[in-house]
Amino acid sequence: MTCTLKDYPYLTYYLQDILFWYRNGSAGGSKIINSHMKHVRVALKQALKQCPEVVLPEAQSKPVCFHLDRAVDNGMHGPAAGSVRMFSRIAASLSxxxxxxxxxxxxxxxxxYSELMGxxxxxxxxxxxxxVVLLAPDTVYPAHSHAGITESYLCLSGTLSQNDAGVYAPGSLIYNPPEHSHRITTGRTEPCLLSYAWAGSEEALANQTMTFKR
Ligand SMILES: [Fe+2]
Structure with a gap:
């Protein structure tokens, strides 16, 4: 039996909440970031309207998932509480x-990481x-970049820094243009939960490979 997005209300609400951030969140006065946010919300609105097929993978955990409950608890007290609450309803069935x-x-x-849409x-x-990306406290996520992909990270829980430039808390959006090398570090005592969005041509999205920089 084919299932579609309408069969998964929590997933739909989570995506609606992410859309809210890309519609109502600030671009900080940056035209480039605003354009990326617009790209994401137009595509996401289209997806919500089309109600695409949902293929539930076999749930798979990784050691960092021991930090998931803590990340969710912390996120419930921040500005992204609505998104985090809906995410917590689907977290157990993710791969x-x-x-x-x-x-x-x-x-x-x-x-x-777990890919929710793509x-x-x-x-x-x-x-x-x-x-979504989940990072343990005091972690260095090594430098990487994305060919042909424009990326944003939306912080849902915890704190992080990127390329040692600024400290980002829940509700912050970090923008990475294609090929831009970025290295992430997380706060010393609490995990970090990020939503990520990748925008690009269908070919670039379908053929994306992830490698760390040397
Ligand atoms: Fe990235």
């Missing part, structure tokens, strides 16, 4: 992975990739 062919041993206990995501959609 968490690494995405990188070579995973540094140190990082394998401290990082995982060509191969939980919600099958070719024009936008949306997912």
């Amino acid at each position: 968490w992975g690494y995405g990188y062919e070579r995973m540094p041993k140190k990082l394998s206990d401290r990082y995982a 060509p191969c995501g939980l919600v099958r959609f070719d024009k936008l990739i949306l997912g």
Whole structure:
């Protein structure tokens, strides 16, 4: 039996809440970031309207998921509480992975991601990739970049820094243009939960590979 987004109300509400951030959140006066946010919300609105197929993967955990409850608890007290609450309803049925062919041993206990929407995501959609990244406290997510992909991270819980430039709290949006190298560090005592959005051509989204910079 084919299931669609309408069969998963919590997932739909979560996506609606993410849309809210891309519609009502501030671009901080940046035209480039505003344009990216518009791209994401147009695609996301289209997905919500089309009600795409949902393919539930076999649930898979990773060691960092031991930090998930704490990240959710913390996120419930922040400005992204609504999104975090809906995320908590679907978290147990997600498939968490690494995405990188070579995973540094140190990082394998401290990082995982789950793709919620995309060509191969939980919600099958070719024009936008949306997912979540979970990072343990005191973690260095090494430098990486995305070919042909414009990325934003929306902080849902915890704090992070990117390229040692600024400290970002829940509700912050970080923008990375294609090929831009970015390295993330998380706060010393609490985990960090990020929503990410990837925008690009359907070809770039379908053929994305993830590698760390040397
Ligand atoms: Fe990234």
